[in-house]
Amino acid sequence: MKILLIRGLCILVMASLLLQGTDAFWRRRRRRRSSPTPKPKDTTPPVFDVKCNISLGIIHTATIPFGVTWSEPTATDVDKPAPVKRHGNPPGALFSEGDHTITYQARDNVPNYSQCYVMFQIILIKCSSISHLDRGYVSCTKGNLVGSSCHYSCFQGYTLSGGTADRVCTENRQSPTLLTADWSGSQLRCVELTCSADVVSSPPEKGIVSCTQSNLFQSVCSYSCDKGYDIPLGQSSSRVCTSSGWTGSKPECQDTAGPSFEDCPLSQILYAEDRQESGIGSWTPPTPIDNSGATITDVTHDGPAPGAQLPQGHYVITYVARDGQGNEGTCVFTVTVQVIRCSTMPITPGLIVNCEHGNLRGSTCEFTCSHGYRLQGPRSSSCQKDGFAGVWTSQPPACEVLQCSALEPPENGVFLNGRHCQTSYGSSCYFDCLPGFSITNNVLRCSAQTGSDEAFWEGNSPRCEVETCERPDLEGPLEVPDDFSVCGTEVQIPAGIECEFECSQGYFIQGASLATCGLTGSWEHPLPTCKVVTCLASNLPAPLHGGKSGCPHDRELFGSVCSLFCDVGHEASEATPVRRVCQDDGQGGGVWSGGPISCSVVQCLPLDIPSHGYVNGCQLADQARDPTMRQAYGTTCITLCSQGYTPIGTTTRRCLADGRWDGLAQTCVDLTAPNVLCPPDTVLYADPGRSVGTVNWDQLEPVQVNPYQN
Template sequence: MSGNRFVYGKHLQFSCDAGYELVGGSAIITCQADGTWDGAVPICNKIQCPPGQSPSHGHVTGNIQYGDTISYTCDAGYVLTGDATSTCLSTGVWSNQPPQCTELQCASLAAPNHGMVSSSTNLVGDTVTFSCDPGFEIHGSTDRLCQADGTWSGSQPRCRKVRCPELSAPANGDMTGGNRYQNQVHFSCNTGYQLVGSTTLTCQADQTWSGPVPNCSPTQCPSMQVSNGFITGGTVFGTTASCGCDPGYLLIGPATTTCQSIGTWSASAPTCTIKDCQPLVAPNHGSVTGGNTYGDVATYACDPGYEMVGSPTQTCQDNQHWSGSPPYCIRMECAKLDAPLHGSISGTSYVGDTVTFSCDTGYEITSGSSSRTCQSTQTWTGTQPTCTRIKCPTVSAPANGNMVGSIEFGDQLQFSCSPGHQLIGSSTLTCQADQMWDVTVPTCSRK
């Protein structure tokens, strides 16, 4: 403003360039009558932004005036999320939001085939450990470290099958197969030799074989035995064995067999079976028990109420026939019973049968049993009954009268009246089969 002249009352207004702000003095000053200004002239200073805030696990550097740029960095093991720089704008605010520092992670690692990997958060500084399943061994890095740059140390390992010691084929034999874990070695013998031991060995997880190497020995057939018989001859390849049975037994199968080069017999061992008789049939109304092989004894029995005629046993003989003849069963009977006097009887007298007694009209059973059963002991149950004439109820003579007669079935009672009286009703009562009188008792009335 040097060289300029201002008259009384003139105003001056001050402003700053973008990015600057007035500091001190007055934004407007006026020329006074004494030729002086009523206020001080301000100055323009750079605008300042708020101090930059360091992110957690990080730092911020740089000035905070208009046009200045601040820079953000993270501590080791952390990575910046957001803008790494921010510029102070003319408005006094930063051009970008503050970033964050997040913990650095490595990519997840997979377990190798046939192996395992220890659990981990995959953060910087973490270590994972690899191991293999039983029967496998690790090739590569056993441990891997998550490094500050987010990469793993070392290389991804592999799990390979362990090896068992090399085996040799047995003398007079051959062998095929590998020697890694779970591999199998198969053994065989030359013609005329037989494998003694396991035909197959397996390589185990502990790098040992599942058993010892077998041997090849000259071929022998297994010993044969025949129950209730005998075998003669050897068991070496080419030998023929002869078979026979004890007395009383039949040979089923070939009588000879030969030991073959593969250690088996040319035919299965025969069997000696005991001789059989034809099965027996139980007699009518009876049963038979017991076996039907040589020497067995069959026993016959009759049903209750029947008795045996003939021998109760038969024996199976060497000629496969039964001794003797089979018995038969006949029905047992009790002594015949007679009908009681004035009565009758119905029914048969075989064991188990029941006879029934009845009395003639006007008679009833007063003692003994109305029915009797023939028991297995051929005796009758109960006692012989008796038929007695039935009786009608006792009656009394009418007043002023008399009565004569008896009260058994068919009998009559005769009634009469005293002198001076006359009979009202029947003078005769007859006892009937139903034990009732045919009419009522009469009365005597005065004439």
């Protein structure tokens, strides 16, 4: 305001100096013109009709720019209106915040000047600055201006205290000239969140609770149960303090421990008595104990009972006890029955062992020798227990073989291969002749009479005769076509005789089939041999959805039988059992008696639809099947009865591997009592002129109605 007054005074001084200079200028001009004496000069400036200067003072406002109004001043000059010129915005214009001066100037024709000032100051009212919110933050729409709305928020884990979350800056007119601004509500603060304390202090029965930060925000309370108790599925074992309170609910501790058997018997080993292969089990049945203290009566037993006669083997005995919560406790022990046995008596040449009770403990074995042997040693031995095993009271005896006298070769003969013959019982002594001779009875065998301790040579004395060829052994596959020829009846074939050979069925001949005995007593050509006929196993593959057995080798011998079969639920392409035999193809090769087979899935005929019923559906491997079609092995079909009928037989039936349906065919029987529709009461009138009336029973008889029959 002072600045406005000083500025106005300066303008008046400058205007006065300007007017004085103008008057001196005009006086000098009048002196130069030598004009007549002029009239007195007008030196009075116009006068404003109001007191200048005008101060509107300080104007408080909540909005910028702000409209200011005032009455504009007027001026007169020697009782006449003087023109007034305004410098600045007119009344009612919008003004910004700060100091404002509007200048009015009045001038006459001289011209004399006078000025008037309108001054005022505009101040924008504001609320106090928003202070920092500890552990939170504030957001305002217009800062601290009037009309600004500030929203208070707290960090996670804290909540507002002291008022609402929003404050508004509003104007407050304390007097006609004094306008201020204040925030609504009161200063807020953020305080730490807490949840109810009862969660921390009230653990579940048979359990405990432990919290990380008591009942403060984000504290985690973990629940655990006493031994033998657990929190059931579906209930959480922890709770968290959140902004909306504790999560979840307090869990409970359920009894999950089964009963225990403190007197559960130990596993035991039993030994069978002499000449026995079983033992008697003996133990005391255990008693269950539960952690709840309740008496357990639900006890089941699996395995042999105490006092049972148990054959040799390993037995597992199980006792299972269940408490009122359905928890189970088990007692498991084993009983092993062992039979003491001695080692098997070794079998030596000529020894005969007779053990009535085998090699069981307590058994006795008697010893004798075979024909041609002499006993050397004990005649018996018994099996006894030694620690955990059985031992014989004596070692088995030996049987000494009987000996024949020494032999000499025949005249013109030698021992075969030049080696002297053994003389023990059962030995054979072979002889041969010098070149040009053939042997007759080339072998002697050392034998003995039953019950005798002396041995002798059995057979005719050998002789060396004219040379012959030895015919090959015909006990194998090699044969001669004519069994009655010399080659078929004689072992020694005279020189010059030709023999024909062939092979028995299942073999093919290798070499020449004709052989001639040479003069030297040997065959002129190598004798033929017989090789067995074989079939390739790969020529008879196993069928798809089946297999084969009896022919595991790559090549199978003549006469081998290979069985072909199909898996369960499949049927062979020909009648079963299917067997293929390895046969001779006549050219030295093997061929199977038949080819491979194929296996197709077994199918059952469609199920018969029961009278008053229907097939509800068929399914195979989770796939629906058409009930009206033949059904593959394993398909299940369900038959149902119409409403009002009761099924008798099997409802769900399965197609078996033999192409039949399991179970019994279902029938639907009407077991529902009929409903009788009784006619309503009827009043009949007597016929005219008569005291009786005619009743039509066909109209009044009850009618049987079955609501389930069409």
